[in-house]
Amino acid sequence: MNIAVSILYSLAVLSLLLFVYFYLGYRSQKKEWKQIVRQWYPEEERKSFISKWGDRFDEQESSQALRNKLQNANLKLLPSEYLGILVAGYITLLVMFFSIFGMPFHVAMLLPILLLLIANYLLFYFRKNNYEKRFNEQLGEICRILGNAARSGLTINQGIDIAAREIVAPAGDEFKRISNELKLGVTMEAAFLSVQKRNKSREFNLFIATLLIQKQTGGNLALTLDTMADTFEERKVLDQVIKTMTSEEKYISFIVPALPVFLLLVMNNVIDGFIDPLFSGFGLIILIIFIVSIVLSFFLIRKITNIKV
Structure with missing residues (x-):
């Protein structure tokens, strides 16, 4: 009797293991089938009415x-x-x-x-101009890529095509647009001027002027680009040093105005009607002076820490 029970128990465990094995295999095959079907017959994802309203608003000129x-x-x-x-x-x-x-x-x-x-x-x-700042931080790497391309005997257009593939956003997106325009027959000057409408910094203007002058007059383009890359990288390091030295003061510019406002709200939560006198009579004058002082302290601290290179 015990032998029969042991055999039945072993068969039950074996059946369970086989079931789990085939079930997991079926699930993996099902996932593969779904992926193949989605590739062959892609379905448009359903959107809520809020998303549709958002899409309509984004498409408007306003x-x-x-x-x-x-x-x-x-x-x-x-x-x-x-x-x-x-x-x-x-x-x-x-x-x-x-x-x-x-x-x-x-x-x-x-x-x-x-x-x-x-x-x-x-x-x-x-x-x-945060877009310009991030774009300009990538100009050094772009100059290195274009310089190496020129040193290898490639043209400027081919170097721009390489930079478009290697550089990430935001400069990568702009150079992809430039590369596509050049392939369509647009002149280099017109392609760069279209990007210049979105990035009017002096670093990018210097970059454009260097490429256009070198293309017209000739010369050692690789050496010029390497020198310009060194300049951009040194400016980037200097900017990082200044940001590190002024980071504490910039955080203070947020804490100093926010702290009295937070304390005022906390006191109003502890003592009912604590801020009511501020909205009547002489309290309005004190409130205006308080707000003006906070705004002035914020902009004064930011002005002191705003060091331009």
């Missing part, structure tokens, strides 16, 4: 200005996504000010609008 600002700030967001973040931020601040900090409802409605307007201005103010 969103082009915001798209250009986001690109110049090097923010990988669509205009509809950025506006969605602002709406979500407003709702969050409204709930936080009214429920947590116990502020009056009309103040809780207006204050988030003011804060979001200030945050929107500061975001694009501090990230202004």
Whole structure:
């Protein structure tokens, strides 16, 4: 009897193992079949009505200005996504000010609008020309690639094609566009001028002038590009040193204005009606002086730490 039970138990375990083995094999084959079917018959992903509204807004000409600002700030967001973040931020601040900090409802409605307007201005103010900065940081590497291509006997167009494949965004995307335009027969000057509309920095202007002059007059292009690459890399190192030396002061410029505002909100949460006197009579004068002092302290600290090379 015990032998029969042991045999049945062994067969049951063996059947279970075989079932698991074939089931896992079936799942792996099913995944492969699905991938093959998707490659042969790609399906369009379903979108919600909010996404469709966002796509319609992004396609309108009215969103082009915001798209250009986001690109110049090097923010990988669509205009509809950025506006969605602002709406979500407003709702969050409204709930936080009214429920947590116990502020009056009309103040809780207006204050988030003011804060979001200030945050929107500061975001694009501090990230202004961030696209140019990241582009210019890659100019040294681009000069090295073009110099090596010229040293190997390749033309400038071929060197630009190599740079388009090797360099990452944002400079890589621009050089891919330049390379495609050159292949379509567009002159080099016209191709570079189209990029110059988005990057008007003096470093890129120097880069363009060097390539165009060398193409017209001839000369040792490889040596010129190597010298220019050394200059760009030295400027990049100097910028990093300055950022490291002024990083503490830049963080202080955010902490100093934000700390008294945070303490004021905390005290209002602890003591009911603590900030009510600020919205009547003499309190309004104190509130205006307080806001002006905070703004001035912020911009003064930023001005001191803004060292241009």
